[in-house]
Amino acid sequence: xxxxxxxPQALSIQEGENATMNCSYKTSINNLQxxxxxxxxxxxxxxxxxxNEREKHSGRLRVTLDTSxxxxxxxxxxxxxxxxASYFCATALIQGAQKLVFGQGTRLTINP
Amino acid sequence: DGGITQSPKYLFRKEGQNVTLSCExxxxxxxxxxxxxxxxxxLRLIYYSQIVNDFQxxxxxxxYSVSREKKESFPLTVTSAxxxxxxxxxxxxxxxxxxxxxxxxxxxxxxxxxx
Numbered sequence: 001x002x003x004x005x006x007x008p009q010a011l012s013i014q015e016g017e018n019a020t021m022n023c024s025y026k027t028s029i030n031n032l033q034x035x036x037x038x039x040x041x042x043x044x045x046x047x048x049x050x051x052n053e054r055e056k057h058s059g060r061l062r063v064t065l066d067t068s069x070x071x072x073x074x075x076x077x078x079x080x081x082x083x084x085a086s087y088f089c090a091t092a093l094i095q096g097a098q099k100l101v102f103g104q105g106t107r108l109t110i111n112p
Numbered sequence: 113d114g115g116i117t118q119s120p121k122y123l124f125r126k127e128g129q130n131v132t133l134s135c136e137x138x139x140x141x142x143x144x145x146x147x148x149x150x151x152x153x154x155l156r157l158i159y160y161s162q163i164v165n166d167f168q169x170x171x172x173x174x175x176y177s178v179s180r181e182k183k184e185s186f187p188l189t190v191t192s193a194x195x196x197x198x199x200x201x202x203x204x205x206x207x208x209x210x211x212x213x214x215x216x217x218x219x220x221x222x223x224x225x226x227x
Binding site: 004030031033035040041042043044045048050088090092098099100102103104105107 | 118143145147154157160162200213214215216218221223
């Protein structure tokens with residue numbers, strides 16, 4: 001199965017609510033990264049969290065990493081319609097850190 | 113502005129034809145990557161290059177070929193051996209050295225379809 005598996009596959013919430021997406025992985029990592037993809041576009045990097053970090057913030061984004069559980073979560077607070085997109089986690093493995101292994105993504109829909 | 117340019121945005125392939133997708137970056141990045149994305153799926157690595165004149169196969173290299181003659185350019189050829197080429201192709205680049213904690217930067221993709 002995939003190195004990175006995301007949950008849920010799809011999420012629909014009302015504008016102003018918080019959105020939480022989860023990512024699990026199997027093999028020890030060098031870092032974990034979150035990306036956003038708007039429909040028909042390329043990926044945009046959001047946050048990179050290193051294996052020795054537990055939490056990082058960027059604006060309305062909060063990422064946590066639990067290496068003992070091999071899992072990460074992305075929290076988007078006070079969601080906006082413009083946050084509607086697919087969100088992907090990607091892991092840089094310790095062996096082969098120059099490559100990323102992507103999960104299948106969470107499709108987030110923010111309803112006005 | 114620095115970035116990655118992929119062209120064309122849309123491409124159609126005839127049976128038995130090879131097609132080449134262009135990827136150019138002006139970020140002075142050493143590493144470049146090609147991914148394939150199928151509808152509703154994540155990205156799968158086709159080929160990557162860490163330095164000029166060197167490249168490695170990714171997870172799904174069969175039916176594809178690449179070259180890296182210049183630092184800023186990493187074209188992907190989809191050959192006639194690739195029997196199911198319809199997909200969205202994404203090019204990315206990253207500041208070089210192995211193990212560095214740096215993100216990848218992506219182009220806006222090329223959508224390839226079969227005629």
